[in-house]
Amino acid sequence: MKNPLDSLWGTVVCGVLLTVVFYFAAVALVGHGVS
Amino acid sequence: MLGDAITRFLHVFSGIMWIGLLYYFNFVNVDAMKLATAAGEQGPISKYVVPRALFFFRWAAVATWLLGAGLLATEQAGPGGLNPFLAAFGLQGPLAPIGIGAWLGTIMIINVWGPIWQNQKKILGIVPATDEQKARARRVAFLASRVNTMLSIPMLWFMVTGPHQSIYH
Numbered sequence: 001m002k003n004p005l006d007s008l009w010g011t012v013v014c015g016v017l018l019t020v021v022f023y024f025a026a027v028a029l030v031g032h033g034v035s
Numbered sequence: 036m037l038g039d040a041i042t043r044f045l046h047v048f049s050g051i052m053w054i055g056l057l058y059y060f061n062f063v064n065v066d067a068m069k070l071a072t073a074a075g076e077q078g079p080i081s082k083y084v085v086p087r088a089l090f091f092f093r094w095a096a097v098a099t100w101l102l103g104a105g106l107l108a109t110e111q112a113g114p115g116g117l118n119p120f121l122a123a124f125g126l127q128g129p130l131a132p133i134g135i136g137a138w139l140g141t142i143m144i145i146n147v148w149g150p151i152w153q154n155q156k157k158i159l160g161i162v163p164a165t166d167e168q169k170a171r172a173r174r175v176a177f178l179a180s181r182v183n184t185m186l187s188i189p190m191l192w193f194m195v196t197g198p199h200q201s202i203y204h
Binding site: 003005006008011014015018019022023025026027030031 | 062065127131135178181182185187188189192193200203
């Protein structure tokens with residue numbers, strides 16, 4: 001399989017997908033925080 | 036209060052310089068160097084442009100990280116009165132989003148001073164390297180730079196949205 005980071009737009013798409021994954025992680029972390 | 040505003044301004048200023056140069060390398064320089072190399076004209080770019088761009092790139096990264104750390108340390112205390120810097124890096128409660136951004140920025144600065152700069156020194160002839168070592172250094176520096184471009188997208192998202200808690204409820 002081709003490395004997506006060899007393509008500029010593959011890199012951008014990977015970054016957007018990571019953002020979505022981290023967003024849901026952040027929602028879970030904020031919800032479970034002790035305040 | 037004014038000190039906080041100045042620190043915040045300088046954090047954003049140096050951050051734009053850092054990520055702007057990262058995007059210059061990835062969106063402009065990689066393809067420009069391929070074309071220039073094919074035309075046998077890569078010399079001036081390697082000699083005059085890349086070393087200067089790398090200088091501001093490396094030190095803007097340091098300034099951005101230090102100023103950001105300073106801003107985090109003066110945030111409101113984290114859950115249970117925890118030091119805000121530790122709460123952010125510990126991904127605790129409301130400081131978790133900015134903490135994710137801070138972790139991504141930290142990984143990126145390690146990448147800048149580690150794989151990217153150490154290999155660029157071989158590519159630019161600052162440290163001696165064989166042609167084979169230079170070819171390998173080119174590939175490693177390229178991939179490290181692409182990893183940073185990828186990470187910069189969520190990093191920017193969390194830096195911009197971290198203080199806006201309503202997005203995460």
